[in-house]
Every structure is written in structure tokens, then in C-alpha cells.
Amino acid sequence: DAMVIQNPRYQVTQFGKPVTLSCSQTLNHNVMYWYQQKSSQAPKLLFHYYDKDFNNEADTPDNFQSRRPNTSFCFLDIRSPGLGDAAMYLCATSRGLDSNQPQHFGDGTRLSIL
């Protein structure tokens, strides 16, 4: 089945130690998104790629970076994680940027900071 896969499902890192989360998709979608979701809150968009074009949300901290080496893969890099960065990170894809396109989500990576 075509899908969005996130690895790992659970990630533990130390305060200030860089961490990378990965996302892959078999849907061949043009757009890939990264969301941060804290407990009992709505997902918050961090940034997205439309093909190789990177679009950062205005309030996304500089600590968060992303890479998309090809259509299938997208990475979220957190350069110096703080305690406030503990959250579920969701990757999503969509066929295009048209507003009527639904987003397809992976199961997320739950990040804990020690």
C-alpha cells in the first residue's frame, strides 16, 4: 500500500544533542510537510517542501531545519533540542498545493528530551 512512513516511532535524545527524524513516502506526492503536535493540541505546521522549494512558517524556530534530498524522503533536523521540543512530530504529504487536496499523514515520531 502506498503510504507515509516515519522512522523511528519513538526517539529519545539528550538536551542539546542534535537529532534527525525521517519520513518517506510511496505516494509520489509533490508536497511534504512537517508538523509539531504537543499533547492535547492541534498539529502546528513547521514547514513544507513543494518539490525542492522549501517554505518555512514564520514562527518556526531556527533550531528546526529540514532537508528533502529526493521526492520520497524528507528529514527534520533539530539542531539543539530543548525540553520544550518534546512532542509528536508528524510528516504529511499532498499531491499538490491546491487547498482542496487532503493531506496524508504518517504515524509520527514521538520525541523525548532527557
Added chain:
Amino acid sequence: AQSVTQLGSHVSVSEGALVLLRCNYSSSVPPYLFWYVQYPNQGLQLLLKYTTGATLVKGINGFEAEFKKSETSFHLTKPSAHMSDAAEYFCAVSDRYNNNDMRFGAGTRLTVKP
């Protein structure tokens, strides 16, 4: 900019009872509307969406929602709750004239009692 308000952060129903999850939107233009479901430790899954045409939209798992422009609402219903419906439900709105600007509500946690 558009926004979504979900009335009731927690809803509890008995198995077999009607499910009603409320969503009101604010948008200066006709919106696109979505309902997503999130099971514990999983990503969001699209239940249904409204873009144009028929205002009563049927989705997966027996859910449906009705777009009511006069009430700026898009409430989600299911005639008979099942234990497996227990999850977090998110309403989302996007601006049909502004690509890639989907806004999620804060979510409603549905509990189903036996």
C-alpha cells in the same frame, strides 16, 4: 485568515448513541473543510472533506458532516457510536484562494462508554 473552533474538547457517548462533534469556521471566502481522526500514537487520517457540491458529505467508518454556510458550521455525526470510534477528532479549514494554508482546530476527544 480562516480559523476553526471545535466546541467541546471532550465528548463522551454510550455505545450505540449518536455522535455529534461540533465545528465552526471563520473564513472570508468559501472554505474547504476537512475532518481528520487520530488514534493514540498514530497520525491523522482523513475522514471526509467538503470542497464543492453536495453539502452533506459522507466519509469513512459511517461518519458524515454537513456544510451549513448560514451557520458557518461543519459538524461531524455518526448515528451509532462504536467502541472503535474512541479517538481524537480534528476539524480543519483551508482557504480555496490561498494554497497550502490549512488550519486545524484544537481537537475533540471522543470517549465511547460500553
